[in-house]
Amino acid sequence: MRKIIVGTSWKMHIHSMKEGEKLVEGIYRSVGYVKEVEMFILPTYPMIPMIAKKLETGNIKWGAQNICMMDKGAYTGEVPPLILKELGCSYIEIGHAERRATFGETDKDVHKKVRLSLEYDMIPVVCIGETEEDKREHVGNVRLHTQVLWALNGLPIEEMKKVILAYEPVWAIGKAEAAGAEYVENIHGYVRSIIEKEYGRDVAQAIRIIYGGSVNRDNTNLLTKQENVDGLFVGRFGLNPEDFSQIVKTTIENKSI
């Protein structure tokens, strides 16, 4: 049985320490202690020590929105994986659509980052998803197939099972509405079938596939009723503690764990 997971990335929406402190305190208070679901918050790098302190009791974990694809060395402006581990990060987001589009992150980079995260015992949350253009040209399946293989290729089976795939259709990020629940379920099923074909049923059944892209407290209900949706990755609508907490509650109810 796959453990349900709800995470949120603050992206660069939260752009001051004070604001970050207020938000993490609010989320901690609103969510309370829930053990039925795994949860994480991904703030910007410099906020991590503060978040770690605020969340040291309770079961909300934290992580980073990116990781350097190198271990150490002359890479100006990057953050070494070991420091993220030392700061208690449990999750590392990799290959978000904004990083692919704005910072030129490639599937090959994603692959290196996945390996490095696992090497440092942090769970990679790999974002995959077709663009608007892919969808229009009916090549979304090709995009997803490529992204999934680059993320997982060559990993030992037990490591592969730890990876979380976040399906985030690029056309549904930052919009008023999420992708339709039925559409999402079909894609998650397709992604699982790719994994099964390449690496076997055992891995396909173990890997968690979560959905992200305009998730809010209302659409959470239908999304989390889908069998292949193992949780949610929340953006803007998780920046309000009550909304985030409601998303967690609805997810637990629907997955009736």
Ligand SMILES: O=C(CO)COP(=O)(O)O
């Ligand atoms: O990209 C996302 C989460 O990683 C989704 O962001 P929004 O929920 O703001 O669309």
